[in-house]
Amino acid sequence: MTVKVTIQNPLPGDKAVKVGVTAGGEITDVYLLEPGDGIDIEVSDKNGLMIEELEAEEQTALDNERKGAINLPDGVSVDNVARACHEENRLYCQSLGDESQPEWDKATAWQQASALSGVLNVLRSPGMTPEGSHLSWLMQKSNEGWKYGMVKDAVEKTHPCMVDFKDLPEEHRKKDEIFIATVRKWQGVNHEHAGALAS
Numbered sequence: 001m002t003v004k005v006t007i008q009n010p011l012p013g014d015k016a017v018k019v020g021v022t023a024g025g026e027i028t029d030v031y032l033l034e035p036g037d038g039i040d041i042e043v044s045d046k047n048g049l050m051i052e053e054l055e056a057e058e059q060t061a062l063d064n065e066r067k068g069a070i071n072l073p074d075g076v077s078v079d080n081v082a083r084a085c086h087e088e089n090r091l092y093c094q095s096l097g098d099e100s101q102p103e104w105d106k107a108t109a110w111q112q113a114s115a116l117s118g119v120l121n122v123l124r125s126p127g128m129t130p131e132g133s134h135l136s137w138l139m140q141k142s143n144e145g146w147k148y149g150m151v152k153d154a155v156e157k158t159h160p161c162m163v164d165f166k167d168l169p170e171e172h173r174k175k176d177e178i179f180i181a182t183v184r185k186w187q188g189v190n191h192e193h194a195g196a197l198a199s
Helices: 056-070 080-097 110-125 130-143 170-186 191-198
Strands: 002-008 016-023 024-031 038-044 046-051
Touching: 080 110, 080 170, 080 191, 110 130, 110 170
Parallel strands: none
Antiparallel strands: 002 038, 016 024, 016 046
16 A cells, blocks of 8 residues: 655754655665655555654755855854744734734744745745745645635644735735845845854
């Protein structure tokens, strides 16, 4: 019997994990899952799965690759930028009377992963627009099983923003503008100030 399972990166922050498919005690395939990533894998009674954190040197190599690909100043990590974006969004939501957004350190793993994934999408796409940012978020959420609902509910996986960008209320479109602007601000941080801003 073969079944398809969805594996999500379970780690908070900007850590990646390795997912290996095993057969007869041997690893046959290995996949790298970035924060917020998921993958569908078919498993049967003839194979299995293993999930493990990257070794320190593997994580360092990945971090260096990310930095080269996304052009962040020294002293600034993807985690720093995601934290800043989350905080900007939290403050903006508060200005609208929405007190539901927790501080970064109290945010759930899926909230942190969503911010990290959004930051990586913006950093890797110099021409990213608010509409494109929302579409990336929408596709990720859809792949994770989320659907439209009047109320955001992490258990039922419903969210009122699971609609096309053109159908979002203006105040929600503004969130994507703020998100991109925050990423670009950190991407352009002057080298001398990077360490202070990242702390």
